[in-house]
Each structure stands twice: as structure tokens, then as C-alpha cells.
Amino acid sequence: MLRRAIPRLKPSQLKIQQPNSSLRLSQTMAHLNGNVDGKRASHTLSSLPKSNVFTSSLPTDAAFPTPADSHSAPRETLGPRMIKEALFTYVRPEITHSPELLAVSDRAVQDLGLDPKETETEEFNQVFAGNKLLTWDEETKEGIYPWAQCYGGYQFGQWAGQLGDGRAISLFETTNPEGVRYEIQLKGAGRTPYSRFADGKAVLRSSIREFVVSEYLNAIGIPTTRALALTLARKSRVMRERMEPGAIVTRFAQSWVRLGTFDLPRMRGDRATLRKLADYTAESIYGGWDKLPSALTAGQDPSTTLPTSIPKLDVQGPAGSEENRYVRLYRAIVRANARTVAAWQAYGFMNGVLNTDNTSILGLSMDYGPFAFLDTFDPTYTPNHDDHMLRYSYRNQPTIIWWNLVRLGEALGELMGAADFVDDAVFVASGVTEAQADGLVKRAEGIIDRAGDEYKAVFMAHYKSLMTARLGLKQCKDGDFEELYSELLDFLEAHELDFHHAFRRLGYVRLEELETEQARRDVAGRFFRSGEAPRQEDASRERIAKWLDKWAARVREDWGSAGEEERMAAMAKTNPKFVPRSWVLDELIDRVEKKNERDVLKDIMKMNLSPFEEKWGGNEGEEERFCGDVPKYKGMMQCSCSS
Numbered sequence: 084m085l086r087r088a089i090p091r092l093k094p095s096q097l098k099i100q101q102p103n104s105s106l107r108l109s110q111t112m113a114h115l116n117g118n119v120d121g122k123r124a125s126h127t128l129s130s131l132p133k134s135n136v137f138t139s140s141l142p143t144d145a146a147f148p149t150p151a152d153s154h155s156a157p158r159e160t161l162g163p164r165m166i167k168e169a170l171f172t173y174v175r176p177e178i179t180h181s182p183e184l185l186a187v188s189d190r191a192v193q194d195l196g197l198d199p200k201e202t203e204t205e206e207f208n209q210v211f212a213g214n215k216l217l218t219w220d221e222e223t224k225e226g227i228y229p230w231a232q233c234y235g236g237y238q239f240g241q242w243a244g245q246l247g248d249g250r251a252i253s254l255f256e257t258t259n260p261e262g263v264r265y266e267i268q269l270k271g272a273g274r275t276p277y278s279r280f281a282d283g284k285a286v287l288r289s290s291i292r293e294f295v296v297s298e299y300l301n302a303i304g305i306p307t308t309r310a311l312a313l314t315l316a317r318k319s320r321v322m323r324e325r326m327e328p329g330a331i332v333t334r335f336a337q338s339w340v341r342l343g344t345f346d347l348p349r350m351r352g353d354r355a356t357l358r359k360l361a362d363y364t365a366e367s368i369y370g371g372w373d374k375l376p377s378a379l380t381a382g383q384d385p386s387t388t389l390p391t392s393i394p395k396l397d398v399q400g401p402a403g404s405e406e407n408r409y410v411r412l413y414r415a416i417v418r419a420n421a422r423t424v425a426a427w428q429a430y431g432f433m434n435g436v437l438n439t440d441n442t443s444i445l446g447l448s449m450d451y452g453p454f455a456f457l458d459t460f461d462p463t464y465t466p467n468h469d470d471h472m473l474r475y476s477y478r479n480q481p482t483i484i485w486w487n488l489v490r491l492g493e494a495l496g497e498l499m500g501a502a503d504f505v506d507d508a509v510f511v512a513s514g515v516t517e518a519q520a521d522g523l524v525k526r527a528e529g530i531i532d533r534a535g536d537e538y539k540a541v542f543m544a545h546y547k548s549l550m551t552a553r554l555g556l557k558q559c560k561d562g563d564f565e566e567l568y569s570e571l572l573d574f575l576e577a578h579e580l581d582f583h584h585a586f587r588r589l590g591y592v593r594l595e596e597l598e599t600e601q602a603r604r605d606v607a608g609r610f611f612r613s614g615e616a617p618r619q620e621d622a623s624r625e626r627i628a629k630w631l632d633k634w635a636a637r638v639r640e641d642w643g644s645a646g647e648e649e650r651m652a653a654m655a656k657t658n659p660k661f662v663p664r665s666w667v668l669d670e671l672i673d674r675v676e677k678k679n680e681r682d683v684l685k686d687i688m689k690m691n692l693s694p695f696e697e698k699w700g701g702n703e704g705e706e707e708r709f710c711g712d713v714p715k716y717k718g719m720m721q722c723s724c725s726s
């Protein structure tokens with residue numbers, strides 16, 4: 084196995100700077116609000132299509148080779164141990180007494196193709212509390228049995244060994260009317276063989292946070308794992324820093340495979356499983372080898388959309404840097420992650436624990452622990468209370484995701500470096516020979532190097548296109564990046580201004596309001612907290628007024644004088660009014676957990692699923708408060724990892 088042969092790129096070699104190049108706006112945000120029109124198949128729980136492609140494609144835990152073995156095994160024998168050559172174990176959720184369905188995401192119901200009436204049934208409550216298996220016949224011991232995935236991971240830069248779903252159990256996969264297959268799982272439904280010495284539970288506090296943010300990121304167009312339902316385990320008290328109520332989140336994703344899933348067979352030296360996993364990822368997650376992006380041609384801009392439909396066995400590129408299908412798979416994963424991290428940066432989102440076990444093979448945002456949105460713009464901010472080195476700070480996210488992707492490059496290095504002998508019988512059976520080793524390593528190093536350039540280019544292109552849209556421009560011209568984008572962030576930072584309000588409020592500004600210096604200084608006052616705008620002669624107002632002047636000139640260039648309404652409408656659809664900030668989530672948690680309120684969850688979910696709206700038809704005062712200034716001393720809070 085190629086373990087030590089490929090040197091690691093230093094994250095410092097990849098600091099994402101803000102370069103000068105200009106890029107045309109090629110994409111606008113694909114907002115998902117209300118994009119599902121009328122005629123959709125609407126399934127009951129039992130008519131929902133169900134499958135188990137994951138478990139039928141990948142090696143299972145040898146101790147429980149079939150679902151029936153696991154079903155009849157005493158629970159203790161399933162529990163924590165090191166597993167060899169397996170990527171999952173069959174295990175069912177524990178029984179949850181008196182579950183209370185607290186909330187359902189209407190958007191998720193729609194996206195799964197489920198009839199909304201189903202969510203009102205007791206069956207829905209029981210299935211997503213883990214009490215009833217829809218797909219398993221208890222008598223014949225046949226059907227789809229739930230499973231927990233096994234993966235490993237680098238945590239805080241160190242190899243952490245075998246991890247796995249310690250508190251997540253997948254129930255089944257379902258394919259929606261658009262043909263998208265999702266793996267549905269419960270988080271917090273009890274122990275699995277991967278729980279190690281923990282309890283398999285999740286507390287209400289962290290479950291509310293995950294439920295809300297998954298659906299929010301999806302609503303603003305950022306790839307993410309999703310959440311269908313939030314269930315309170317009324318009888319369960321879970322010990323963290325204190326005793327807390329337990330809960331279950333029903334979540335779903337096109338795949339739960341993480342970069343850490345690849346780390347594990349690599350570290351075990353298990354070549355066969357690694358290859359199976361790569362094949363599964365290409366064929367079943369990415370939809371087939373022919374869906375993967377081709378090799379870059381010499382001089383091609385790596386950020387452009389690359390052709391696909393390359394036949395599986397084709398090896399592309401010049402001698403010495405040949406690219407086989409595993410390189411195309413790596414490229415797809417690298418590009419997907421570059422786009423997602425660009426979106427995080429553009430929208431001020433931080434995951435807080437970007438370990439390889441929390442980095443998705445599909446570039447989905449995932450694992451919502453100590454995440455947060457920026458309140459004010461401070462690039463050194465980390466939402467993770469335990470992250471003393473600022474490893475997972477806002478400004479470090481692009482670098483850390485690349486660091487994680489280099490680990491994936493090392494895991495795939497042997498398959499990628501094998502170029503056209505990747506399918507030779509000897510190589511498949513026993514790996515690289517002495518004679519092949521040098522060439523293979525050199526090729527793999529080159530591939531990872533070039534992937535790094537591609538990562539940077541895709542990241543920058545997507546980041547710029549999102550920022551261009553957020554500023555209400557149609558394209559990013561020479562000089563815009565420094566004079567508009569960077570200068571905006573600089574003054575937001577210097578004056579501790581609200582990151583999200585800045586974009587939303589800019590969208591309300593009419594160009595006719597910016598015609599004189601005096602008028603621009605007036606408008607500059609809107610960027611400050613209410614009642615805290617500095618005096619007219621203050622230098623901070625002058626700086627913002629200057630920026631507004633430049634911005635107005637660029638808007639006129641892009642839209643002409645007649646495009647004002649259109650530009651404002653576009654900005655309102657790009658810059659959310661509602662953001663589930665830490666203080667909002669804290670208040671929500673407090674009211675649900677301590678004050679037993681329920682409607683507040685529904686009210687916030689309305690805002691959460693349609694965050695670009697102006698009003699949501701609830702209590703207007705409360706809606707405005709949740710979208711307004713961060714209360715004093717509640718900004719830029721940090722969270723611990725305990726969940």
C-alpha cells in the first residue's frame with residue numbers, strides 16, 4: 084500500500100489568497116425555494132421505494148454476515164469492537180419510549196416525494212423514533228435491515244483510528260420522483276458497534292441545531308446532508324456536562340460516505356476494500372464512471388466545466404501524467420468540495436470540526452457540531468471552543484478541506500498512479516511491483532499536485548461568482564475583487580459590522596440614494612447596529628460612502644439605468660434575511676427545552692426554509708427580532724463539541 088510513499092503537501096502551500104484574476108459570472112445561485120412544482124408522486128411510508136445499494140455493494144462485518152444473524156444476536160455481542168475488512172455492521176435502533184415528533188421539514192418531505200399527510204400518522208412517529216422497521220419482516224427475517232457505517236478519520240490533524248457511526252443508524256435508501264437516491268438514517272437512536280465507550284445518544288440541544296442548519300443550508304443552495312424530522316425522546320435523559328433530554332434527528336443524504344471512509348481501508352492496508360469503495364463511489368454515488376470530469380488539457384482553465392462521458396477504461400493525458408478513471412473520481416470529489424467550501428466562505432458558515440470523518444465524498448456540508456455563522460466579519464473566528472489553534476477558523480476552512488483531500492489523494496494514490504495497469508491481474512491481486520513503484524509514486528504525486536491547482540481554481544471561481552451575485556453584479560471585472568469584495572470585507576472587519584445585514588441591506592439601497600457625498604454618508608449609516616451609526620464626519624462613514632460610490636458605478640455598468648428593480652429582486656433572492664445564528668438557536672433551544680414551547684420551532688422553520696422572504700406571516704415583531712441586530716454580548720459565541 085502506498086502509505087508513506089506520497090509526501091504530504093503542507094497546508095501552508097495552499098493558503099487560499101485572494102488573487103487578482105477576473106472571472107465572468109458564470110453561475111448564479113440555484114435557490115431551492117419552491118422549486119418543486121405541483122405534479123410529484125406522493126408516497127405513503129409503505130409505498131416509498133426502498134433499496135439497500137450500500138449494504139449490497141460493500142463488505143459487511145464478518146461476525147454478522149446477514150441481517151438475520153445480526154437480528155438474532157444479543158445486543159451486547161454487537162457492541163463496541165474493532166472491525167476488520169468491513170464498512171458496516173447490521174444493527175437496529177434501540178426502542179425509544181413515548182417519542183414526541185417535534186418538527187418535520189416540509190421541504191424534506193417534498194424532496195423525498197412523501198405525502199405530507201403521512202407525517203401526521205403514528206406510524207411516522209414510530210418509524211422515525213426507531214421503533215418500527217418498515218423494511219424488515221420480523222417473522223421471515225427477510226428484507227432490508229438497518230446498518231451502521233464504519234469509517235476512520237484524521238481529527239485535528241492526527242490519525243484517530245476506527246470511528247464509524249457511533250450514534251447513527253441507516254434505515255433504508257429511497258429514490259425520489261426525480262430519481263435521486265437518499266440514504267435515510269436516525270442520529271441518536273442508540274449504540275452501535277462503533278459507539279466505542281459512548282452512549283449512542285444525541286441531546287435535544289445539538290439535535291435542534293442539526294435539524295435547523297441542515298435545512299437552512301439547503302434553502303440557501305449550499306450542498307448539505309438533510310433533515311426530515313426531529314423527535315424528542317421523552318423518557319431519555321442523557322449525561323453530558325449536565326443531564327439533558329435526548330432526541331433523534333431523521334436525516335438523509337445522497338451518501339454518508341466520508342473521506343474518513345477511505346482513510347480506514349488505507350490504514351488497514353486493505354487494498355481490496357479500498358478498490359470496492361472507490362468503485363461504489365463512482366458507480367453508485369456519482370452515477371457512473373462516465374459522469375466523472377475528464378482530464379484537463381494543457382493550458383485549460385481548471386475552473387471551467389469539464390466534459391464527461393469518458394468511457395470507463397479510457398486513460399487520458401500525456402505519458403508520465405496519465406489519468407485513469409480513479410483520477411477522474413478524485414477530480415470529481417475535489418471539485419465538489421471546492422465548490423462547497425467556496426459557498427461556506429461566501430455565506431459566512433463555519434463547520435467547526437472539519438476532520439476527514441466530517442468531510443463528504445460528495446462535497447456535502449455534514450456533521451453539525453459546533454458550527455456557526457459569522458455575526459461580524461472576523462476571519463480568525465472559530466466557533467469551536469476547543470479549537471485553540473484556530474485550525475477550523477473561518478479563514479482556514481479552504482486550506483483544511485484541501486488538507487483532508489490530500490489524505491484522500493494518498494488513499495487513492497496507488498489506484499490513481501497505476502494509470503493503464505490499474506486493471507492488470509497482478510496489480511489487482513497484490514498491488515504495485517518494485518519495478519512499477521517509482522513511476523507510480525511520481526505519477527500520483529503529480530496528480531495530487533495538479534488537483535491542488537484545480538481545487539484552488541474551482542474554489543476561487545465559485546467564490547467569486549457567489550460574491551458577485553451577493554453584491555448585485557452580473558460579472559466580476561478587473562479590479563472588482565480588491566476594490567469591492569476585499570474592501571467590503573475589510574471595512575466590515577474594521578468596524579465590526581454585521582456580515583449578513585451588510586449584504587441584505589445593500590440590496591435595499593437604490594442608486595438614486597447615492598448621488599451626493601452627503602447622501603452616501605447617510606446610507607453608510609445603515610450598515611451599523613441600529614442607534615449606533617457614527618457621526619456624519621466619522622472616518623468610518625467616509626470609507627463606506629466611498630465604497631458605495633464605487634459599487635454604484637459598477638451596478639450602473641452591469642444593469643444600466645433601467646435594471647434597478649431587477650437588480651434589487653436578484654439581490655433579495657441571493658442575500659437571506661434570516662440566518663440561524665448561534666443566539667437564535669440558543670433561544671430556540673431554551674424555549675423548546677426549558678419552557679416546553681413547540682410553536683416557536685414551527686415559526687423558525689418557516690423562516691429557515693424560505694430565508695429570502697421579507698415576512699413569514701407569523702408574529703412580525705418576533706420575526707424582525709430574529710432577523711435584527713445580534714443582542715449585546717451574544718455575538719460570535721463558541722460552542723463545545725459535546726453533543
Ligand SMILES: Nc1ncnc2c1ncn2[C@@H]1O[C@H](COP(=O)(O)OP(=O)(O)OP(=O)(O)O)[C@@H](O)[C@H]1O
Nearest residue numbers: 246247248249250251278281282283284450451452
Ligand atoms: N454519544 C455518542 N455515542 C456514540 N458515538 C458517538 C457519540 N458522540 C460521538 N460519537 C462518535 O464519535 C465520532 C466523532 O463524533 P462527531 O460528533 O464528529 O460525529 P457525530 O456528530 O456523532 O456524527 P455525524 O458525523 O454522523 O453527524 C463519530 O464516529 C461518532 O459516531
